[in-house]
Amino acid sequence: MDPMEGNGQEFERKMEEGLEAVEVTSDASKPIVAHVFKVTADPFIGKLGVFRIFQGTVKKESQLHIGDEKKTFKVGHLLSLQGKEHTEVDAGIPGDICAVAKIDEIRFDAVLRDKIDGGDVRLQPMNFPKPMNGFAIEAKSRGDEQKIGKALTSMEAEDPCFSVERNGTTHETVIYGLGDMHLRVILKKMKNRYNVEVDTHPPKIAYRETITGNAEGHHRHKKQTGGAGQFGEVFLRISPVERGGGFEFANNLFGGSIPRQYVPAVEKGIRLVMEHGAIAGYPLQDIKVSVYDGKHHPVDSKEVAFVMASKKAFIDAIHKAKPVILEPVVHMDIIVPEGNMGDIAGDLSSKRGRLQGSDTLPGGMLHISAQAPLAELGQYQSQLKAVTAGQGSYTMQLSHYEPVPPNVQQQIIDQYKPKAEEDS
Template identity: 35%
Template sequence: MGAASHQSGAAGRAPTADHPASVRNVVLVGHSGSGKTTLVEALALTAGAVKRAGRVEDGATVSDYDEIEHRRQRSIQLSLVPVEWAGVKINILDTPGYADFVGELRAGLRAADAALFVVSAAEDGDGLSGATRMVWDECAAVGMPRAIVVTHLEAARADYAQMTTVCGDAFGADDPDAVRPLYLPLHGPAGPDGHAPVAGLLGLLSQRVYDYTSGDRVERDPDPGELALITDARARLIEGIIAESEDETLMDRYLGGEDIDLKTLVDDLERAVARGTFHPVLMAAPAADGARKGLGTVELLELITGGFPTPLERAPVNVTTPDGAARPAVTCDPGGPLVAEVVKTSSDPYVGRVSLVRVFSGTLRPDETVHVSGHGLTDRGHEDHDVDERIGALTSPFGKQQRTLAHCIAGDLACVAKLTRAETGDTLSAKDDPLLMEAWSMPDPLLPLAIEAHSKADEDKLSQGLARLVAEDPTMRLEQNPHTRQLVLWCLGEAHQDLALERLRTRYGVQVDPVAHKVSLRETFGAKAGGRGRHVKQSGGHGQFAICEIEVEPLPPGSGIEFVDKVVGGAVPRQFIPSVEKGVRAQAARGLAAGYPLVDVRITLLDGKAHSVDSSDAAFQTAGALALREAAAGASVQLLEPVAELAVLVPDEYVGSVMSDLAGRRGRVVGTDAAGTGRTRVLAEIPEIEIGRYAVELRSVSHGTGLFSRTYARHEPMPPQIADKLREQTEKGSHLT
């Protein structure tokens, strides 16, 4: 770190790797607006992958190459940008910062071996979102190496010192000495507004100055004032590095006054970073007009190549056969059995389906036949599959370009064309030795979007379009609700919903209309009631004659519908008893008061009349339905609403706000329990009508830090005032959502 010369990649050439030791896989993490995509562009420029500020062709960026991203000016999907530095291929995985696209972030974490957390120097003390801190904890739980880069140094209110303190407080809670800056900013002359821009870096370990004033990176000795700034911060950095050193004598030697040589410090720093026990803070800014390197980008590339682990250092990957039989874990060996995973699926209008694949073992080659094994997420609309497929070309993405690769070795990433059955999360392996990797955790979509085809032409294309949409996005769930007869897309948030509609329209040519989401309500009788159904018609020829008398009484919840025959003396002939039952059950399914299915009642057939010629199956079905409707007209029919068991996981400081919000939604808090350091799980029962948009509203209440799960508990009587409102809406043709 701080080397004078570097070997960078050439623009237009796809970086290649012939050994896992020459690969680094890095995921960028940070909230929306923190500057991740700008940083990717700056790194690509410094590495020589592009010739001007992050652009590849037609003004497109190296990262946001999707047309929807280009229109929205916001990252919405995981993108891969491979660059080369000092003979090392660096796969930079740029992730969206918006919470609705956390599935793309999870994919990036799955594919990477280290994480670079991007934070903005222009933010105040609350600049690190709760969601970013949650991802940090998630990485810590699996020991993923992490570093921090501070961006937006050019902003008038940028405060690098404050942000390094914030990072230490947020990310170094367990070990404050493990989060330390490697560089301090060198400020240039102040402008008319009093703001002094960052013009270079003060290297704390090397005690050198890296001056970017001229547009080039110029290395020089510090002047006395600069050296004074370096000295104190350097001592704290060295103490943090030595505390993580494997050499137990190093601390004693340092405290005894020995001057530890630079190579020892750098080696120990790189080992501690690779182990995930030390987290350096760096800074970066895009290149000024005409400059060939962005400020801090050389130093960041040095950290990635020297300090971040190679794929060889990743723990062995557990695998089974597709039928669940245990197999030995596989290591990162290009000569080992083929084990690769689809971490992202997308559609190209010219190529078709394109799968971004991380190879964990073996070597993937174009035009070979592989076995595709899936976990069968049938609850999310993903079919189970266990098939052989011939893959197409292997390519390396770069903006809108796809550059051909001869192969992809263990530890590397590539795009694979023409995998028509493979979906995100599927495993690719040898066809004669099929294997399956452990499934990775994906967030559960909890925001419903009910849709209808806009026209008959759209209806014909809807099924195929939806199938392709959910194949690309495992965080989306497709449901055909049998109770409400609605087609529902379950999403992570409103932006996720908007993206689904736009992709259906622009990518798959399907126009759909959002409609109000219906909750599966039920009806039941509040007290015993009787009804008489009389269906008598005579209009020439055979007439219709059927009369039946029934009694309806409520049953305990969950009883369904019970039909009892108490007819005596053959008043209703035996062959027509099933007809009456069929009629009342059909009417119960259609509903009585507000059009929702009737449940939890006993319907007893007491008496009736028949005609030797005019009675029929159809007549008694109609009479049974009429009898049930008459019973309902003279009785209290209650509406039952579904109640969910809700588990809300939030930081302790938001527990009060969450409980107050739940109470305002007719929720009943049934308990709380500790869920790790500083977090609480709130357990509640709440009507499902009240949580249709809870995925969005909890995010607001908890500042993006809350998570929740829901399971159906039971149906309960709806409060009369809400039930009356619903009946009014039903009469007007609308539905409570």
């Protein structure tokens, strides 16, 4: 049987001017072309890269390139796979399923070659479902963080429908898969292979804070404890900048009201508030801060005093500047049977979502474009399956941030109050 038979995909080469087809034949005498279709971690032999040989002969001691990398790896032990059995062989020819172990650089979907002749050769891209369902995870046992990191890296290398995100805003590690069952299977593998267990919970929403008005803030930091004291006073103005404008700091001091060496401390205090928030504990964005006056003491003024003074002055101004909480809004592409259009529209409306359009697809299916707040979509996958009898699917990606409704903002602020009191 021709080893190329039944292969619906073709190889292509990425060139500067675009993609070009690459002819690959089942000739064992030609240069090697093999495709890595699976990467797994074997508890006994380590990382295992499983590949199908399309052209050429892979032997022990063969020097192979991964993709277009100039560096090669040497095939030490060549394994032939039949089910769960690993048998060491001397060579593999077109049509054979083989594997190499303990090659850290090997990756899923890579093309292995013994000669690089310009351009990155690859199979035409495969379309995998995008992982949408997410859990936030944390180690059950303190000290397991490093083991968890290694386990997640291994799982991500094995499964193209699994991804890991370390959210810098919420400081959570979030894993994404195709559903609860998919993620539970991965967590079970982690426990069995790496002896690590994790607690899971819904991911936090990466809200932001900003202001909608202009305001001034002032704070005098004065502390006397018997020895050297602390003194710093800061006056500042704040104003909103256009969405996406980030943070602007302006030094409008004059006359030495705050000595030059303390200006970085003033900016540091402001940046600390930008990072940690002022009304609900979320990062601030799109604000211009202008420091225009202050006072210092020749003995008691020091860096920490101006950090504290600018923090409190900035928070004072934010509370006067009509602050709002911004929430992430995602664009959704939803595929459902045509008969479910009304159910989907009603459900999205209940989630503060907005329909943007729909298109008819073959087979009685419908493509719906919509936008909705991410905070409302925590259980959307299971809800969509229930409404469509398992026939519906969706993908989403971040579209923009917009202010939450006033009642939602108050709920978020109320949830933050205990921490605010603790920090004050």
